[in-house]
Amino acid sequence: MKNIKKSYRSPEGGTNDVIDIAEFSVDEGAQAAIAGESGSGKTTFLNLIAGILRADEGSISIAGRDMETLTEGERDLLRASTIGYIFQTFNLLQGYTAIENVMLGMMFGPGADRAAAESLLERVGLEKHFNYLPRQMSVGQQQRVAVARALANHPKLVLADEPTGHLDHRRAMESLKLIKDICMEKGAALLLVSHDRDVLSSFKSVKDLSSINRAEKEGVQNV
Amino acid sequence: MFKKISTLFFLISHSMKQHALSTAITILSVAMATGLTMAVFSMQYQTRTAFTGGTAGFDAVLGARGSQLQLVMNAVYQLETSPGNIPWSLYQAVKNDPRVKLAIPYAVGDNYFGYRIVGTTDDIFTKFEYQAGKHFTVRPGGKYFDPSKREAVIGSYVADKTGLKEGSQFKPYHGLYFDPKMQHDEIFTITGVMEPTNTPSDRVIWIPIDDVYRMKGHVLRGSGTEYTATEGKEIPDAVKEVSAVMLKFYSPQAGFMLDQTINKQGRVATLAWPIGRVMADFFDKLGWVSKILALVAYLVMLVAGASILASLYNTMNERRREFAILRALGAKRSNVFSSIVLEAAVIAGAGSIAGYIVYFIVFAFASLIVRQQTGVVLDIFRMHFSMLAVPVGMTLLGAASGLIPALKAYSTDVSKNLDPMS
Numbered sequence: 001m002k003n004i005k006k007s008y009r010s011p012e013g014g015t016n017d018v019i020d021i022a023e024f025s026v027d028e029g030a031q032a033a034i035a036g037e038s039g040s041g042k043t044t045f046l047n048l049i050a051g052i053l054r055a056d057e058g059s060i061s062i063a064g065r066d067m068e069t070l071t072e073g074e075r076d077l078l079r080a081s082t083i084g085y086i087f088q089t090f091n092l093l094q095g096y097t098a099i100e101n102v103m104l105g106m107m108f109g110p111g112a113d114r115a116a117a118e119s120l121l122e123r124v125g126l127e128k129h130f131n132y133l134p135r136q137m138s139v140g141q142q143q144r145v146a147v148a149r150a151l152a153n154h155p156k157l158v159l160a161d162e163p164t165g166h167l168d169h170r171r172a173m174e175s176l177k178l179i180k181d182i183c184m185e186k187g188a189a190l191l192l193v194s195h196d197r198d199v200l201s202s203f204k205s206v207k208d209l210s211s212i213n214r215a216e217k218e219g220v221q222n223v
Numbered sequence: 224m225f226k227k228i229s230t231l232f233f234l235i236s237h238s239m240k241q242h243a244l245s246t247a248i249t250i251l252s253v254a255m256a257t258g259l260t261m262a263v264f265s266m267q268y269q270t271r272t273a274f275t276g277g278t279a280g281f282d283a284v285l286g287a288r289g290s291q292l293q294l295v296m297n298a299v300y301q302l303e304t305s306p307g308n309i310p311w312s313l314y315q316a317v318k319n320d321p322r323v324k325l326a327i328p329y330a331v332g333d334n335y336f337g338y339r340i341v342g343t344t345d346d347i348f349t350k351f352e353y354q355a356g357k358h359f360t361v362r363p364g365g366k367y368f369d370p371s372k373r374e375a376v377i378g379s380y381v382a383d384k385t386g387l388k389e390g391s392q393f394k395p396y397h398g399l400y401f402d403p404k405m406q407h408d409e410i411f412t413i414t415g416v417m418e419p420t421n422t423p424s425d426r427v428i429w430i431p432i433d434d435v436y437r438m439k440g441h442v443l444r445g446s447g448t449e450y451t452a453t454e455g456k457e458i459p460d461a462v463k464e465v466s467a468v469m470l471k472f473y474s475p476q477a478g479f480m481l482d483q484t485i486n487k488q489g490r491v492a493t494l495a496w497p498i499g500r501v502m503a504d505f506f507d508k509l510g511w512v513s514k515i516l517a518l519v520a521y522l523v524m525l526v527a528g529a530s531i532l533a534s535l536y537n538t539m540n541e542r543r544r545e546f547a548i549l550r551a552l553g554a555k556r557s558n559v560f561s562s563i564v565l566e567a568a569v570i571a572g573a574g575s576i577a578g579y580i581v582y583f584i585v586f587a588f589a590s591l592i593v594r595q596q597t598g599v600v601l602d603i604f605r606m607h608f609s610m611l612a613v614p615v616g617m618t619l620l621g622a623a624s625g626l627i628p629a630l631k632a633y634s635t636d637v638s639k640n641l642d643p644m645s
Contacts, residue, residue, distance in 0.1 A: 044638075052551055052637045073555050080553020091548045091641060095241040100233075107230045108553035153553070 001025070004058035005215075006044055018044050019055075020215035024207075026157065031180055031190040033200050036209035042193040045209065046159045049191070050083050051075035063156050080109035084150030084188065086179065088162040090142050092134040098145045099130040105152030120148040124178060140171050147179055151186055158183050160192040164199055176202060227558075234549075234562045235569055238542075245534045246570060253574020256527035257617045258581020260520040264609035265582070266589055266601060267513055273599045274300070275502040280353035280422070282478055283496035285309065285317060285326075285468040285485070291495035292505050298329055298467035299498060300423045300597050301339045304399055305331055309492050310445045311463035317470060322477035325350055328465040330435040333395040333407065338381045340395050340428045342435030345370055351469075353420050365389045365415025370431040375411045380425035380598060382416045389413055395430075397440060407438050423598030436463060470496075524613075527574070528620040531567050535628040546632050547640035556633050563629035564622050571621020575614035582610070 006019040018041040026032050036042040047053040049060060051067050060067040063082050067075055084105070092101050102117040121130060124144035134142050143163065150158050160179060164172035176199055183190040192203070200206050239246045279299045286294040287307030296303035311328075318326035327350075330342035348359050348367045361367065361376060368374035377387055387393060391413045397405040411430060419425055436443055437452040443462045444450070450462035472478050478496045485494040495501050506513075546559050583603060590601040 043641075047638050047641075050551070052641075073557070076550070076553055076555045079551075085551055087551075087641065091544075091551070093237075093545055093548055095237050100237070103233075104549070105552055107226075107233065108549075108555070108558065111226050112230070112233075149552075 001049070001060050002058050004048060004055045004060060006048060006053065006055050007215075017215040019048065019213055021045075021058075021212050022214070024212055026189050026191050028156065029184075029187055029189050030205065031183065031203060032192070032205040032207070033203035034191065034193040034207055034209050035195065035200050036193060037195050040209050041213060041215070042209060043161055045213070046085075046161050046191070046193060049157075050085055050159055051079050076108070081153060082156050084153060084155035084158040086143075086146050086150045086158065086160040086163045088165045090134075090146040090166075092142055092145055092149075094134050097131045097133055098126055098137065098141075098148075101134070101145055102148045102152050105149035109153035117148070117152060120151055121145070123182060124148045139166050140175065143167065143175055144178065147175075147182065151182055151188065154186065155188050157189045157191060160190065162194050162196075163192065164194070164196060169198065172196070172199065173202075230558070231562050231565050235566045238538075238562075238566055239569070242534070242538055245537070249530050249534045249570050250574040250577060252530045253527045253571055253617060253621065254577035254581050256523045257575045257578025257613055258583075258585055260524055260617075261578060261582040261607075261610050261613045262585040262589065263516050263520045264613070265605075265607040266586065266593075267516065268607050268609075269601045269605060270593065270599070271503075271506050273601065275499045275506060279498050280351060280471075281469045281498060282472045282475075283470040283481070283494055283498065285313070285470060285492055285494050286466065288491060288493050291493055291501045294467060294493055294495040295498050295501045297331070298469060300599070301341075301426060302597060305466045306493075308444070308464035308466055309468070311460050311465060312445075313492055314465050314468045315460070317468055317481075320477075320481075322473055322480065323470055324473050325469075325471035327351060327469045328432055329467045329469060330432050330464075331399065331466045332435065332441070333397055333438065334399055334401055335381075335387075335393055335395055335428055336385055337401040338378075338385065338426055338428055339399065340375075340430055340435075342430050342432035344432055347429060348376070351471075353422055353424065357420075359420065359424065360418045361415030362389070362418055368414050368429065368431055370433065372431070373409060373411045373434055374414045374431070376415045376417060376429045377413055378417050378425040378427045378429075378598075379419040380594070381428055387413055387416075389416055395428075395438065407440070409434070409438050421600035426598040432465070433458065470494075524617055524620060527617065528571075528624040531570055531621050532624040532627060534570075535563060535567055535625055536631070539628050539631045542632070543635050543640045546635040547637045550635065550637040551641055559635065560629045560633040563632050564625040567625025567628070568618055568622035571624070572614075572618045574621070575617045578614060578617070579610075 001021050001024040004019055004021045005017065007015040007017040010016050034042065034045065044053060048055055055068065062078060065078060070078060093104065096104065098121060099117050102120055103112045103114065106112050106117065118130060121127060124147055126141060126144055129137060129141060163179060164175050167175055180190060194200055284294050284298045286298065287309055289306035293303045293306045297305050314326060314328045317323050327343055327346050331339060333340040345367055352358055368376050382388060392410050394410055395407045396402060397407060435441065436458050442449045442451055443464055445462045445464040452458050481494055482496050485492055549559060586603045590603060594600055
């Protein structure tokens with residue numbers, strides 16, 4: 001990321017600067033964590049990297065491609081083939097079984113491959129839950145489906161937004177280990193954002209969002 | 224391309240499964256609309272063709288001075304009352320006209336439980352062709368009536384509905400409409416049951432024309448004075464009269480010339496010629512009914528299209544998060560848009576296919592009524608342009624109905640619908 005700025009329009013009609021980052025990067029295959037309190041702009045930060053949001057200024061490059069030069073469709077395709085996303089609430093599609101949710105992660109990128117989806121679910125320990133709907137699974141199991149889905153498109157970068165936020169401490173640590181291990185196995189870089197100190201302490205590279213985000217540091221608010 | 228299509232169908236099948244009830248109801252409403260519309264257009268076409276397409280087997284009908292339509296309806300379709308009688312001499316005159324290939328007299332005025340009894344000559348069996356090369360035939364074991372006896376040949380529909388069969392006896396009822404108090408004393412024996420012809424003749428009981436004259440209570444006024452037949456005594460031609468004469472010409476010019484002579488210069492009789500044109504005029508006069516029916520059919524289709532729009536649009540709010548997740552997984556806006564339009568088209572397409580079942584049910588009931596009332600048989604399996612155009616049109620209309628919900632899905636804000644934010 002270079003000179004990235006993102007602001008939102010406030011209800012009063014002014015603008016709130018949420019992200020103002022001079023430079024940030026994650027190396028290929030690296031595992032890094034970003035610390036930040038609730039409401040500090042962590043999700044916006046990840047959504048900018050994922051190309052879900054477009055920055056007001058600056059450039060973001062993923063795997064050598066500058067997002068800002070791409071059309072929306074090209075960004076979608078880049079996301080589908082390069083980025084895996086683990087959401088805080090998992091965002092599994094409720095009408096789809098575990099295997100179908102994982103296959104959805106492939107469909108817009110490399111294409112659905114049931115055998116590969118099964119292999120991923122087996123890897124996260126859900127070999128007996130292929131045909132379970134999300135509501136038929138525990139929170140921990142749902143989270144593992146979300147992990148499998150994030151890895152389904154052979155991503156170069158996995159973004160994880162408070163992925164253990166809904167788990168107790170023991171399960172959070174187990175889950176975190178699974179995410180880190182599986183990203184390493186697949187050669188995907190991992191960028192995780194969290195406010196949980198235990199989670200953050202398991203990473204060698206941890207940055208505080210406020211230390212890189214001038215908008216938060218300066219509390220800039222233009223009205 | 225195949226990957227994209229299979230992905231879209233994957234999404235559609237899940238959406239339809241998730242909203243199974245509303246999908247099923249919408250498919251049902253589309254099926255009703257499609258089936259009814261196809262039935263309306265197909266039946267309109269077939270009815271018009273059946274009544275105007277020359278299936279009567281005759282070129283013209285000669286009858287009393289009056290309405291050509293009434294003459295055709297009465298003599299060909301056994302529907303209307305007779306406009307009156309013409310003298311036997313007129314029948315003989317046209318029969319002997321070198322331009323006339325065949326002239327068959329009809330005398331009507333009696334019924335059996337509502338089925339018309341038509342007095343005629345045996346020419347109706349031996350010379351008349353109801354379709355090219357096709358004569359009336361009786362079922363095996365039966366025979367045509369003997370003109371000198373009180374015998375009858377009945378149409379296949381009459382046999383089916385009344386239970387009368389070869390060897391059965393019956394007493395006619397006076398008048399064209401059944402009245403139990405009006406039974407004649409004469410007993411007729413059925414000598415044959417006709418093979419089905421799928422024409423109004425299937426609903427007719429044929430008897431010798433002389434027996435109509437000789438039935439008690441029948442008065443002949445062919446000579447201008449009243450004459451009642453006496454048992455064993457020949458009836459003079461001068462007193463005889465007929466309700467209609469069914470005519471077949473050697474050429475269309477004959478019809479034109481007789482039309483000039485009888486209709487334009489004469490004052491005694493009316494020539495309904497050509498039968499198809501008389502009926503076509505009738506249908507043209509009722510063209511507004513067809514237009515209203517078509518309008519209703521189009522409106523029903525429009526309502527079905529609106530029901531697709533409503534059922535999809537109502538799910539859009541609950542599906543926003545789903546679209547946002549799909550977008551976050553890399554789906555393009557166009558993927559989401561296409562999936563909704565395609566879902567609408569699939570619902571409309573499925574409804575249109577189910578519409579054929581509705582069509583067959585509606586057509587079967589309606590054609591039963593048409594056959595009961597007119598004897599005209601409509602072919603349920605006869606293809607009509609509407610049977611292709613309506614389902615295709617409905618599917619396209621369905622796809623168009625999906626455009627508004629699809630636009631809503633298209634404009635889904637991904638980040639706003641991927642709660643929560645941290």
